[in-house]
Amino acid sequence: MILNEEQTLIRDMVRNFAQDRIAPNAREWEANEAFPPEIFAEMAELGLMGMVAPAEIGGSEIGYVGLALALEEIAAGDGALSTVLSVHNSVGYGPILKFGNNEQKEKFLAPMVAGEKLGCFALTEPHTGSDASALKCRAKRDGDHYVLNGTKQFITSGKIGDTLIAFAVTDPDKGGKGISAFIVPTDTPGYIVSSLEHKMGQKASDTAQIVFEDMRIPAENLLGEEGMGYKIALSNLESGRIGIASQCVGMARAALDAAVEYAKERVAFGKPICEHQAIAFKLADMATQVHAARQMVLHAASLKDADQPCLKEASMAKVFASEMAERVCSDAIQVFGGYGYSSEFPVEKYYRDVRICQIYEGTSEVQKIVISRAVING
Numbered sequence: 001m002i003l004n005e006e007q008t009l010i011r012d013m014v015r016n017f018a019q020d021r022i023a024p025n026a027r028e029w030e031a032n033e034a035f036p037p038e039i040f041a042e043m044a045e046l047g048l049m050g051m052v053a054p055a056e057i058g059g060s061e062i063g064y065v066g067l068a069l070a071l072e073e074i075a076a077g078d079g080a081l082s083t084v085l086s087v088h089n090s091v092g093y094g095p096i097l098k099f100g101n102n103e104q105k106e107k108f109l110a111p112m113v114a115g116e117k118l119g120c121f122a123l124t125e126p127h128t129g130s131d132a133s134a135l136k137c138r139a140k141r142d143g144d145h146y147v148l149n150g151t152k153q154f155i156t157s158g159k160i161g162d163t164l165i166a167f168a169v170t171d172p173d174k175g176g177k178g179i180s181a182f183i184v185p186t187d188t189p190g191y192i193v194s195s196l197e198h199k200m201g202q203k204a205s206d207t208a209q210i211v212f213e214d215m216r217i218p219a220e221n222l223l224g225e226e227g228m229g230y231k232i233a234l235s236n237l238e239s240g241r242i243g244i245a246s247q248c249v250g251m252a253r254a255a256l257d258a259a260v261e262y263a264k265e266r267v268a269f270g271k272p273i274c275e276h277q278a279i280a281f282k283l284a285d286m287a288t289q290v291h292a293a294r295q296m297v298l299h300a301a302s303l304k305d306a307d308q309p310c311l312k313e314a315s316m317a318k319v320f321a322s323e324m325a326e327r328v329c330s331d332a333i334q335v336f337g338g339y340g341y342s343s344e345f346p347v348e349k350y351y352r353d354v355r356i357c358q359i360y361e362g363t364s365e366v367q368k369i370v371i372s373r374a375v376i377n378g
């Protein structure tokens with residue numbers, strides 16, 4: 001895909017920001033297991049917190065291709081920060097953008113796209129991830145409120161986030177059609193961060209278990225109508241998956257760039273290792289795979305910008321990019337030899353950070369369910 005002038009400008013602007021402000025600090029944020037709060041204000045200043053939202057509610061209207069390019073650049077700086085940004089710009093405020101009424105947009109969406117409130121999304125539960133309609137979390141109507149009880153698992157930004165889209169069963173007899181979606185301010189009494197995961201990578205981004213304990217949510221925070229929750233969840237996961245695929249391209253590209261630089265400097269058998277065909281061909285394969293994944297991501301994103309169906313393309317981009325990225329990051333470690341395994345160099349972090357991309361926001365196996373259905377049923 002050939003980028004237009006605006007898309008090129010966005011990519012270059014975010015690349016400069018990521019290389020100056022994010023990449024040099026990513027190790028420190030990882031050690032602290034936290035981001036400095038001002039990083040979100042800085043990204044908001046650049047229009048990155050409302051990239052797919054219209055200007056009339058304060059969004060930057062950059063679109064999905066712009067978002068994919070931005071996420072690639074942020075991920076090349078730090079995978080963890082790109083996850084938080086991707087979740088915010090897709091499943092975080094996307095459901096309100098698509099299904100919210102005017103009051104909900106004014107009250108919840110506007111502060112999110114301005115970067116004043118951070119978005120998060122809670123579908124997964126301890127006993128169910130892929131089988132997403134098997135939720136146990138309950139929402140019972142009580143006058144002009146719903147009372148939510150249950151546990152949500154692996155929630156990105158569950159601790160630092162401000163506005164959560166939560167899915168809960170309102171009618172247990174109706175399966176997927178008995179699930180509803182709610183806008184939950186995370187300072188609501190009964191919203192409890194019960195634990196934080198200790199992860200292999202992406203440590204600066206919090207991944208929380210959340211317990212809803214008699215959490216009372218005003219009925220006006222119901223998103224769409226009762227029973228629409230599963231549809232709302234699945235339709236927004238599509239853009240989330242393009243976001244995760246973009247991150248994979250970013251982390252893999254960063255690993256490739258690091259491997260190329262190292263291979264030009266490291267000498268073995270009397271010449272730089274990039275002049276040995278074993279390494280040169282490995283770099284060629286890595287570059288080819290990154291390029292192919294980027295094109296798939298940009299294609300899915302451009303369909304989304306054109307408001308065309310892209311369920312299959314989003315899933316294809318995610319499964320391909322996430323599996324490609326693990327291979328490329330592993331190959332980068334191989335190019336570095338023993339140093340690649342050391343935290344003295346960045347490639348071991350890319351490898352750790354990228355592994356989860358084959359799991360969150362729909363495993364590779366779930367993507368293959370979606371793709372195979374589209375291939376078989378048309």
Ligand SMILES: CC(C)(COP(=O)(O)OP(=O)(O)OC[C@H]1O[C@@H](n2cnc3c(N)ncnc32)[C@H](O)[C@@H]1OP(=O)(O)O)[C@@H](O)C(=O)NCCC(=O)NCCSC(=O)CCS(=O)O
Nearest residue numbers: 121122123124130132154155156231234235238361362366
């Ligand atoms: C495995 C699954 C794909 C199985 O899906 P189902 O067969 O149960 O669902 P469907 O019958 O296909 O769809 C139900 C309903 O939704 C409509 N739908 C589906 N996709 C879309 C779409 N892209 N756009 C619009 N509408 C859509 C579909 O037409 C049906 O509507 P009708 O009933 O016909 O009216 C699925 O369960 C699945 O994807 N599982 C994986 C879930 C997943 O990715 N979980 C991770 C969530 S991330 C999280 O919670 C952690 C927080 S994080 O930090 O993000």
